Amino acid sequence: MTNSALQKTDPEIYNLIQSEEARQEKDLELIPSENVVSDAVREAVGSVLMNKYSEGQPYKRYYPGNQFIDQIESLTESRALQAFGLADTEWHVNVQPPTGAIANFATYTAVMNPGDRMLGMNLYDGGHLSHGWKLPDTGKPISFTSRLYDTHFYTVNKETRVFDYGEVLARAKAVQPKILISGGTAYPREIDHKKMREIADTVGALYMADIAHEAGLVAGGANSSPFPYAHLVTMTTRKTLRGPVGAMIFASKKLLGDDIADKIDFAVFPGLQGGPQNHSIAGIGVALHEAMQPEFKRYAAQCVKNAQALADELMKLGFDVVSGGTDKHLVLVDLRSRGWTGKDAQNALEKVEIIANKNTVPLESGKPWNPSGLRLGSPFLTTRGYKENDFLEVARKIAEILAKN
Numbered sequence: 001m002t003n004s005a006l007q008k009t010d011p012e013i014y015n016l017i018q019s020e021e022a023r024q025e026k027d028l029e030l031i032p033s034e035n036v037v038s039d040a041v042r043e044a045v046g047s048v049l050m051n052k053y054s055e056g057q058p059y060k061r062y063y064p065g066n067q068f069i070d071q072i073e074s075l076t077e078s079r080a081l082q083a084f085g086l087a088d089t090e091w092h093v094n095v096q097p098p099t100g101a102i103a104n105f106a107t108y109t110a111v112m113n114p115g116d117r118m119l120g121m122n123l124y125d126g127g128h129l130s131h132g133w134k135l136p137d138t139g140k141p142i143s144f145t146s147r148l149y150d151t152h153f154y155t156v157n158k159e160t161r162v163f164d165y166g167e168v169l170a171r172a173k174a175v176q177p178k179i180l181i182s183g184g185t186a187y188p189r190e191i192d193h194k195k196m197r198e199i200a201d202t203v204g205a206l207y208m209a210d211i212a213h214e215a216g217l218v219a220g221g222a223n224s225s226p227f228p229y230a231h232l233v234t235m236t237t238r239k240t241l242r243g244p245v246g247a248m249i250f251a252s253k254k255l256l257g258d259d260i261a262d263k264i265d266f267a268v269f270p271g272l273q274g275g276p277q278n279h280s281i282a283g284i285g286v287a288l289h290e291a292m293q294p295e296f297k298r299y300a301a302q303c304v305k306n307a308q309a310l311a312d313e314l315m316k317l318g319f320d321v322v323s324g325g326t327d328k329h330l331v332l333v334d335l336r337s338r339g340w341t342g343k344d345a346q347n348a349l350e351k352v353e354i355i356a357n358k359n360t361v362p363l364e365s366g367k368p369w370n371p372s373g374l375r376l377g378s379p380f381l382t383t384r385g386y387k388e389n390d391f392l393e394v395a396r397k398i399a400e401i402l403a404k405n
Ligand SMILES: *Cc1c(COP(=O)(O)O)cnc(C)c1O
Pocket: 033, 098, 099, 100, 101, 102, 104, 127, 128, 130, 183, 184, 185, 210, 211, 212, 213, 236, 246, 247
């Protein structure tokens, strides 16, 4: 960056950004929720679109001067539908939520009343905080979702460490939730969306699939789509979908009625936020355009192959890989048999510029700030061009650092 306005105005921030850029080039980034966006996406996100206020929906704004913003947002909406095979269907999409957690909360407020019951994945078994996590020992609510709603959780089978749909059904029957949620941050296996929908139907619940992590794998055809089954689908745009920070909510008008579109839109604005981040929405549009190119299909498939190579090699090297592998872009390792805690492993790896995060594992015996597992992912390095052989190398380096204690 020569003649950089930022460098002139604020060399302090400029230099820190340069350092971070160099760090991203050099480190082995294995955090599965991270990726590297294209220059095109960055250009859109850094554009003049952030100068405009556009409260409302495309072609229904509170302020004038939105003729181009309207076109950008509605183009992003139609690309979102197209990227997931939903063009000309009765799916509604809202692309305004700034993050996944807010998209989820908006969705709950659109379809539930305070006090209603929700059933989602146990956090320690790979679920997400935004599904209403409460501390298991004290019941202390952790998020606004768990303060506002009566939240419950299903767990993995203790032997297989994967979800057993019979147990999910039993739990759903006991809880009688208004909404059944799937999706998580550390669950390495594909979710059977058809079965989840059947369970939801059995107890009269709505089925919401949160595919924040897998969005790019679904768009790229490497993981199965929840859309044939779910009532509601939410996702972040920055993970495997390789877009900017942002999120989208999809709702089936066929299953929920035409008025769900207004309910979702109203929950987002004015329910939870003011003006949308037009620059991010444009960046999401660009990322979706990229996700519809043949190259992205290869990317999604490669993410899975790379994660599988990593998992296989780690198992050969004696690691306990939860569920014995992965169907996705992420691998979860239980370190207890290796004599390491998650925190110590994370720190030891960071010293040699391998960036992977500590994580809870099924049947967790540690604490959230020092859990027993390590989470690894392929999206970032796959974008950088890494193939299976490179990931075998990564596995060997990890094994070297985390030698049996
Ligand atoms: C990452 C994630 C979210 C939250 O996304 P943010 O943009 O960080 O708020 C929600 N649900 C799941 C399953 C996630 O993995």
